[in-house]
Amino acid sequence: MALDRRNYRQLVDTTVELANKVGAAEIISRIVDDLKDEAEQYRKMVMETIEKIMGNLGAADIDHKLEEQLIDGILYAFQEQTTEDSVMLNGFGTVVNALGKRVKPYLPQICGTVLWRLNNKSAKVRQQAADLISRTAVVMKTCQEEKLMGHLGVVLYEYLGEEYPEVLGSILGALKAIVNVIGMHKMTPPIKDLLPRLTPILKNRHEKVQENCIDLVGRIADRGAEYVSAREWMRICFELLELLKAHKKAIRRATVNTFGYIAKAIGPHDVLATLLNNLKVQERQNRVCTTVAIAIVAETCSPFTVLPALMNEYRVPELNVQNGVLKSLSFLFEYIGEMGKDYIYAVTPLLEDALMDRDLVHRQTASAVVQHMSLGVYGFGCEDSLNHLLNYVWPNVFETSPHVIQAVMGALEGLRVAIGPCRMLQYCLQV
Numbered sequence: 001m002a003l004d005r006r007n008y009r010q011l012v013d014t015t016v017e018l019a020n021k022v023g024a025a026e027i028i029s030r031i032v033d034d035l036k037d038e039a040e041q042y043r044k045m046v047m048e049t050i051e052k053i054m055g056n057l058g059a060a061d062i063d064h065k066l067e068e069q070l071i072d073g074i075l076y077a078f079q080e081q082t083t084e085d086s087v088m089l090n091g092f093g094t095v096v097n098a099l100g101k102r103v104k105p106y107l108p109q110i111c112g113t114v115l116w117r118l119n120n121k122s123a124k125v126r127q128q129a130a131d132l133i134s135r136t137a138v139v140m141k142t143c144q145e146e147k148l149m150g151h152l153g154v155v156l157y158e159y160l161g162e163e164y165p166e167v168l169g170s171i172l173g174a175l176k177a178i179v180n181v182i183g184m185h186k187m188t189p190p191i192k193d194l195l196p197r198l199t200p201i202l203k204n205r206h207e208k209v210q211e212n213c214i215d216l217v218g219r220i221a222d223r224g225a226e227y228v229s230a231r232e233w234m235r236i237c238f239e240l241l242e243l244l245k246a247h248k249k250a251i252r253r254a255t256v257n258t259f260g261y262i263a264k265a266i267g268p269h270d271v272l273a274t275l276l277n278n279l280k281v282q283e284r285q286n287r288v289c290t291t292v293a294i295a296i297v298a299e300t301c302s303p304f305t306v307l308p309a310l311m312n313e314y315r316v317p318e319l320n321v322q323n324g325v326l327k328s329l330s331f332l333f334e335y336i337g338e339m340g341k342d343y344i345y346a347v348t349p350l351l352e353d354a355l356m357d358r359d360l361v362h363r364q365t366a367s368a369v370v371q372h373m374s375l376g377v378y379g380f381g382c383e384d385s386l387n388h389l390l391n392y393v394w395p396n397v398f399e400t401s402p403h404v405i406q407a408v409m410g411a412l413e414g415l416r417v418a419i420g421p422c423r424m425l426q427y428c429l430q431v
Contacts, residue, residue, distance in 0.1 A: 024056075028062065071095075078132075093132065099139075134170070156175050166208060196232060245283065264301060295335050313325050326354055355370075
């Protein structure tokens with residue numbers, strides 16, 4: 001049965017449905033001993049069935065004897081697998097999480113197995129051991145096994161020199177899980193030792209490594225920035241610029257958020273200087289991510305810390321830089337919403353210039369700024385400035401480029417909300 005994929009699926013689903021009717025303990029007690037069967041494919045089938053049953057019904061009706069059998073069985077099945085795939089890992093994680101506090105007596109044994117497998121010569125075995133730590137970290141916290149987690153943290157820290165990127169990514173994921181549950185001040189190794197070790201790993205081009213590393217760095221920047229010197233954070237800022245080129249959106253998003261956390265920790269000025277300098281690069285995706293990062297820094301540290309430098313950068317007679325500044329303003333006003341009422345008069349002259357520029361993209365991006373700005377300040381008495389900007393947006397209705405038209409229509413829609421439909425109707429009737 002276990003070897004035929006179709007039968008396998010139907011048998012697992014049928015057993016799960018039976019368990020839904022008669023209870024988890026009734027079914028698990030009948031199949032738990034099969035976790036030690038000599039046929040690996042059959043063990044997998046049993047593990048998947050138990051995982052689904054406990055995922056659906058929990059572990060409330062499982063008594064102490066069955067609980068012992070279950071832990072013994074999943075440990076055996078996990079250690080005896082010859083082809084590492086996710087079935088055993090998922091099953092182990094689900095059972096441990098379902099049992100919750102009841103796992104406490106077995107945690108030393110589970111961690112012993114994990115530590116032994118972290119030292120295995122097979123990369124796949126090491127990867128699975130690290131993944132298992134990620135799955136069980138929350139339960140360790142529930143069982144108040146912080147000392148055990150601290151020990152695992154030190155061991156994982158020692159394995160950060162791992163050469164296989166898939167394994168390194170899992171080790172970083174496990175460290176992230178431990179940091180999340182144990183907190184910054186109790187973390188071993190201390191954050192001041194851990195972070196400098198992560199900085200060179202940011203250079204790694206493997207997506208899994210990048211994603212887990214930037215998530216871990218971002219978490220430290222958010223919650224434990226004071227443990228690390230400002231110089232180290234600046235070093236990380238320069239490494240983060242490279243990550244803005246990543247293909248995966250999740251990596252880019254985590255990176256721009258991390259810029260915000262770092263700016264909050266060490267002040268916006270150094271971080272902003274790094275980002276503004278990056279507007280000069282040729283690659284569009286890199287520039288767009290940089291503009292988002294600038295807007296996030298402004299939102300985190302208040303716009304008045306960023307706007308003067310940003311507007312000053314608009315003086316640079318370079319198309320990419322000016323477009324980048326306008327794009328930053330667009331995201332900035334989108335993020336800060338009604339706080340924009342304090343800054344609308346400051347940026348009006350800059351927007352006048354952009355809306356009269358010969359370059360289409362300038363006018364398109366400036367229109368997007370007007371749209372976000374007007375939606376943010378609706379009802380705050382800024383109609384005079386918005387009406388003034390409408391006079392600069394309005395001539396662009398004759399543009400033929402679809403992108404520009406879309407941006408201009410967006411600006412007009414925003415202005416319709418902010419200064420009222422009557423004024424917009426008057427402009428329409430003039431045409």
